[in-house]
Amino acid sequence: MAFGSLFCCGKSRNGKRSGKKDSPTWRVFSLKELHSATNNFNYDNKLGEGGFGSVYWGQLWDGSQIAVKRLKVWSNKAEMEFAVEVEVLARVRHKNLLNLRGYCTEGKERLIVYDYMPNLSIVSHLHGQHAQECLLDWKRRMNIAIGSAEGIAYLHHHATPHIIHRDIKASNVLLDSEFQARVSDFGFAKLIPDGASHVTTRVKGTLGYLAPEYAMLGKASESCDVYSYGILLLELASGRKAIEKLSLTVKQPIAQWALPLAREKRFKEMADPKLNGNFVESELRRMVLIGLISAQSKPEKRPTMLDVIELFKGESEEKLLNLENDELFRLDHSQGIFSSQDNSEFREKGSESTEERKLPL
Numbered sequence: 001m002a003f004g005s006l007f008c009c010g011k012s013r014n015g016k017r018s019g020k021k022d023s024p025t026w027r028v029f030s031l032k033e034l035h036s037a038t039n040n041f042n043y044d045n046k047l048g049e050g051g052f053g054s055v056y057w058g059q060l061w062d063g064s065q066i067a068v069k070r071l072k073v074w075s076n077k078a079e080m081e082f083a084v085e086v087e088v089l090a091r092v093r094h095k096n097l098l099n100l101r102g103y104c105t106e107g108k109e110r111l112i113v114y115d116y117m118p119n120l121s122i123v124s125h126l127h128g129q130h131a132q133e134c135l136l137d138w139k140r141r142m143n144i145a146i147g148s149a150e151g152i153a154y155l156h157h158h159a160t161p162h163i164i165h166r167d168i169k170a171s172n173v174l175l176d177s178e179f180q181a182r183v184s185d186f187g188f189a190k191l192i193p194d195g196a197s198h199v200t201t202r203v204k205g206t207l208g209y210l211a212p213e214y215a216m217l218g219k220a221s222e223s224c225d226v227y228s229y230g231i232l233l234l235e236l237a238s239g240r241k242a243i244e245k246l247s248l249t250v251k252q253p254i255a256q257w258a259l260p261l262a263r264e265k266r267f268k269e270m271a272d273p274k275l276n277g278n279f280v281e282s283e284l285r286r287m288v289l290i291g292l293i294s295a296q297s298k299p300e301k302r303p304t305m306l307d308v309i310e311l312f313k314g315e316s317e318e319k320l321l322n323l324e325n326d327e328l329f330r331l332d333h334s335q336g337i338f339s340s341q342d343n344s345e346f347r348e349k350g351s352e353s354t355e356e357r358k359l360p361l
Contacts, residue, residue: 026090029113031106034058034068041070047120052081052187057116065116066101074108081187082110088186092159096151098174098184117182119175122232126170126239131274138279140179141236145287146312147181148173152229153305155183156222162192164220168228169209169242170235190220208242208253212297223299229308230294234258237287239272255295262288263331286312289323296328 037058038045047055053072059065071078089100089112101113119125122144125136136144148168155163166188174182188204203210203218211227213219231242234254244252261270267285271277290311294302303311311319 026100027102029102029104031104031109034104034111038068067114067116069112071110084189085186088189094151094154096147096181098182117174118177119179122170122173134274142283144181145233145236148183149305149308151183152225153309156305164190165225167205168225169206213299223302226294226302230291233287233291237284238270239274259292262292263329
C-alpha cells in the first residue's frame with residue numbers, strides 16, 4: 001500500500017485543513033533536518049523507548065522543540081501502524097490531543113514529529129522518575145482527568161469518521177508545560193464507519209486496560225476506550241498501577257482492589273499516599289465512582305465519554321448520587337469488574353508501556 005494513498009482526509013498538499021482558515025498545519029520533514037534537530041538521534045536526546053522504536057527530543061532551526069518517534073525496524077506491520085497514526089493525527093485537532101507537526105518517509109526510515117511535551121506522561125509522575133517530586137497535586141489530577149476525557153470524547157463523538165483509540169493508558173496521556181493532558185499514540189486506532197456499533201479486529205493493547213469483550217472476542221467499540229479510561233482514573237486517584245504485583249505469582253487488577261473499598265465508602269483510604277492528604281474528598285469520591293462505573297464488565301452499562309464529562313463537570317449532585325446508588329456498588333453485588341489477569345494471553349508484542357527517563361538538557 002502506498003503511504004500517500006492514506007491521505008484522503010480533506011487536506012491540501014501543504015497539510016492545511018481544507019475549508020478552514022488559520023488551521024494549524026503539518027508538513028513533510030527531510031531526514032537531514034531531523035538528524036540535525038536531534039543531534040543525529042543522539043542517545044542523550046532519547047526520551048523513551050518501546051516496542052515501536054524510540055522517541056527523541058529535538059530542536060528545529062527556529063528554536064521550537066519537537067519530539068520525534070523513530071520506528072525501530074521497517075516491516076509491513078510497522079508501516080501500517082505508522083500510516084494509521086499519521087492519518088489519524090492529520091484528521092484531528094483538539095487541545096487535549098497530541099499535535100502532529102509532520103512526518104518523514106525516506107528510504108526505510110519512518111518518523112513522526114510531534115509537539116514536545118516537557119512534562120512527559122502520567123506514568124512518569126505516578127510511577128517513574130518524577131514520582132517522588134509529587135508534581136501532580138490534586139487540582140492537576142482533576143484537570144488531567146477531565147482534559148483526557150474531553151480528548152477521547154472528541155475522537156468518539158466529533159471526529160469524522162469516529163475514532164477508537166484502542167490503547168488508552170497512563171503512558172499514552174502526555175502532559176504539556178502547564179500539565180494539561182494530551183492523549184497520544186494512535187498507532188492502534190480504528191476509524192468507525194457511520195452506523196457501525198463496533199468493529200471486529202485483532203486484539204491490540206496493554207494488559208490491565210483491555211475491556212473483556214475486546215480481549216475475548218476482538219469487538220472494539222468506543223466503550224472499550226471508556227473501560228481503559230476508567231482504569232486510568234483509578235490510577236490517577238490512587239497512585240497505584242493498573243495491575244499490582246502482590247507476589248511472584250499473584251497480581252491484582254486495580255479495579256478489583258478499588259471496588260470493595262468503594263462499596264464500603266472508604267474513599268479516603270484510596271487516595272494516593274503521595275498527596276499527603278491534600279485532596280478534595282468529594283472530588284476523589286467522584287473520580288473513583290466514575291472510574292469504576294466506566295471499568296465494569298458489561299459494555300452496555302458503561303457511560304459514554306460525553307456522560308463522563310457531564311458527571312465530572314455537571315452541577316447536579318443528583319446524578320452523582322444516582323451513580324453511587326448503582327447496583328455495582330451494592331455490598332451484595334458480586335459481578336461487575338473484570339479481571340485483567342484473565343486476558344494476558346491477548347497482549348500484543350510491541351505494546352509495552354514506554355519507559356521514560358529524564359532528558360539531559
